[in-house]
Amino acid sequence: MRIACIGGGPASLYFSMLIKRQDPAHEVTVVERNPAGSTYGWGVTYWGSLLDRFERDDPVTAQAVRASSVRWSDGVAHVRGERVVHHGDEGFSIGRHRLLDILTQRAEDLGVRVRFEQEIEAVSQLPDADLIVAGDGVNSRLREHYSAEFGTDVSIGRNKYIWLGTRKVFDSFTFAFVETGHGWIWFYAYGFSSDLSTCIVECSPETWAGLGLDVLGQEDGLALLAGLFADPLDGNPLIGRPGGDGPAQWLNFRTLTNRSWYHGNIALIGDAAHTTHYSIGAGTKLALEDAVGLAGALARHHDLQAALEAYERERKFAVLPFQSAARYSAQWYESIPRYMQLKPERLFALLGQRHSPLLPHLPPQAYYRINQAVEQLTALRQLRSWLGPRVARAVHARSRAYR
Numbered sequence: 001m002r003i004a005c006i007g008g009g010p011a012s013l014y015f016s017m018l019i020k021r022q023d024p025a026h027e028v029t030v031v032e033r034n035p036a037g038s039t040y041g042w043g044v045t046y047w048g049s050l051l052d053r054f055e056r057d058d059p060v061t062a063q064a065v066r067a068s069s070v071r072w073s074d075g076v077a078h079v080r081g082e083r084v085v086h087h088g089d090e091g092f093s094i095g096r097h098r099l100l101d102i103l104t105q106r107a108e109d110l111g112v113r114v115r116f117e118q119e120i121e122a123v124s125q126l127p128d129a130d131l132i133v134a135g136d137g138v139n140s141r142l143r144e145h146y147s148a149e150f151g152t153d154v155s156i157g158r159n160k161y162i163w164l165g166t167r168k169v170f171d172s173f174t175f176a177f178v179e180t181g182h183g184w185i186w187f188y189a190y191g192f193s194s195d196l197s198t199c200i201v202e203c204s205p206e207t208w209a210g211l212g213l214d215v216l217g218q219e220d221g222l223a224l225l226a227g228l229f230a231d232p233l234d235g236n237p238l239i240g241r242p243g244g245d246g247p248a249q250w251l252n253f254r255t256l257t258n259r260s261w262y263h264g265n266i267a268l269i270g271d272a273a274h275t276t277h278y279s280i281g282a283g284t285k286l287a288l289e290d291a292v293g294l295a296g297a298l299a300r301h302h303d304l305q306a307a308l309e310a311y312e313r314e315r316k317f318a319v320l321p322f323q324s325a326a327r328y329s330a331q332w333y334e335s336i337p338r339y340m341q342l343k344p345e346r347l348f349a350l351l352g353q354r355h356s357p358l359l360p361h362l363p364p365q366a367y368y369r370i371n372q373a374v375e376q377l378t379a380l381r382q383l384r385s386w387l388g389p390r391v392a393r394a395v396h397a398r399s400r401a402y403r
Contacts, residue, residue: 001019001026001027001129001130001131001298002027002130002131003016003019003026003027003028003029003129003131003132003133004031004126004127004129004132004133005029005030005031005133006031006126006132006133006134006135006136006142007030007031007134007135007136007140007270008030008031008032008039008100008104009039009100009135009136009270009271009287010099010100010103010270010284010287010291011135011269011270011271011287011290011291012030012133012135012270012291013030013100013104013106013107013112013114014288014291014292015135015290015291016028016110016112017057017061017103017106017110017112018057018058018291018292018295019295019298020107020110020111020112021057021058021110022295022298024111028113029112029115029127030107030114031115031118031120031127032114032116032117032118033117033119033120033136034116034117035116036104036116037097037101039096039097039100041096041097041163042095042096042164042165042192042198043070043093043094043096043190043192043193043196043198044093044099044192045091045092045093045173045281046091046092046093046094046281046284046285047089047090047091047092047285048090048092050285050288051066051092053289053292054066057292060106061102064102065099065102068094068098068099068102069093070092070190070192070193071090072090072092072093072170072172072173072190073087073088073090073091073172074088074172074173075088075172075173075174075175075348075352076172076174076175077174077175077176077177077344077348077351078175078176078177078231079176079347079348080177080344081231082344084347084348086348086349086352088352091173091190091281093190093191093192093198094192095192095193095196098193099284120136120141121141123142126142129265130265130304131265131298131304132266132267133266133294134266134268134272135269135270135272135287137270137271137272138254138256138271138272138275140268140272142266142272146266149260149263150258150260150261150263150268151260152257152258152259153256153257153258153259154254154255155254155255156253156254156255157253157254157277157334158204158205158252158334159203159330159333160202160203160204160205160213160250160252161201161202161203161250161251161253161278162201162249162250163198163200163249164198164201164222164238164240165196165198165199165238165239165240166197166233166236166237167195167197167236167237167239168197168233169191169194170190170191170197171191173189173190174189174232175188175189175351176189176229176231176232177336177340177347178228178229179340180207180210180211180228181210182206182207182209182210182211183203183204183207183210183337184203184204184207184336184337184340185201185202185203185211186202186203186333187199187200187201187202187229187232188200188202188278188279199238201225201229201238202333204336208250211224212224214250217246217247217248218240218241218248221240221248222239222240222248223237253277253278253330254275255275255276255277255323255326255327256271256275257274257323260312261308261312261315261316262308262309262311262312267308267311269290269291269294270286270287270290270291271283271287273315274286274319274323276319276322276323276325276326277326277327277329277330279326279330280322280325280326280329282325286319289315290315293311294311294315297311297314298311324355325355328354328355328357329354329355331360332351332354332359333354335360338364339351339364342364342365346364346365349368349372350367350368350371353367353371
């Protein structure tokens with residue numbers, strides 16, 4: 001097959017690798033509009049299951065990603081001068097630049113042609129190919145051209161957010177909540193290298209405007225934010241986009257869905273097909289799993305339309321629980337004032353429960369007590385399950401000793 005991947009993000013690159021490994025005779029080209037190494041971004045998070053996925057698909061990639069990743073196992077929250085720690089699941093993070101470098105190099109080693117600084121602005125510019133993979137992100141021009149055929153729907157989140165970096169290296173996934181005279185503002189932060197961390201700042205539009213962040217340039221805005229978060233940042237500054245004191249890149253999150261993930265010989269992948277709110281940290285995972293799903297469908301079905309139908313059916317179903325979790329997570333943060341009267345440890349506990357569809361409909365204190373009772377009951381049942389066979393064996397052994 002002749003395959004053209006539009007967009008040089010993780011989904012396109014990983015798909016190009018997988019399809020080349022399946023059959024080296026495929027002619028695969030990845031077209032990226034930006035220069036090599038110019039992609040903006042800090043770090044991305046993922047979980048151990050993604051490393052397992054890499055190991056199964058391509059051990060060479062797995063080894064390179066593992067060697068370049070930072071591991072963390074705790075969650076930390078800073079609230080009203082208190083520091084709360086939660087020992088949770090192990091997570092990983094890696095610099096976006098480094099991840100793209102690894103995937104690009106591996107794709108080229110396998111024979112994929114990666115072309116930088118090539119803009120596809122119109123359908124007429126598309127290369128002649130049996131399959132075109134649109135992996136050009138949430139603002140995909142290819143998808144927008146066929147938005148009616150794909151059934152594209154976009155909803156805009158209420159809160160404002162901005163992706164930043166800092167030289168403060170966080171060794172845990174860290175949250176910090178600060179109350180201002182205009183409402184609450186908070187960040188999510190995690191280290192992704194030996195000297196840098198990602199720091200995503202979020203707040204309501206009222207807080208954003210009240211603090212003057214709607215009119216401040218990047219330099220002044222970063223100074224204001226660094227002052228608000230001086231304690232958890234240990235006095236370190238925040239780092240924005242390169243390029244001087246232009247407008248700060250504040251955004252509203254766009255939740256994107258598509259009724260169909262393919263049209264003719266064009267298949268959507270990654271953020272071009274779907275987005276999930278950054279607060280659940282699943283975007284990169286889902287994009288790479290789309291790549292696996294599309295490559296797998298093409299391997300199982302010799303007919304292209306049958307393969308694309310299978311890909312759409314399987315991946316749309318797979319992302320549903322993540323879309324639901326992301327929707328509730330975003331709503332939790334949009335309702336922050338509802339939870340900020342809780343004690344810090346209770347706030348952190350409900351932060352971990354923000355994916356629950358029940359949480360918005362119960363008073364926070366009541367939900368916390370119910371959740372604690374359920375956790376205690378579950379722990380008791382697990383203990384009884386663990387002790388039961390051991391007690392039985394001990395009783396049996398003792399009875400045999402008296403025979």
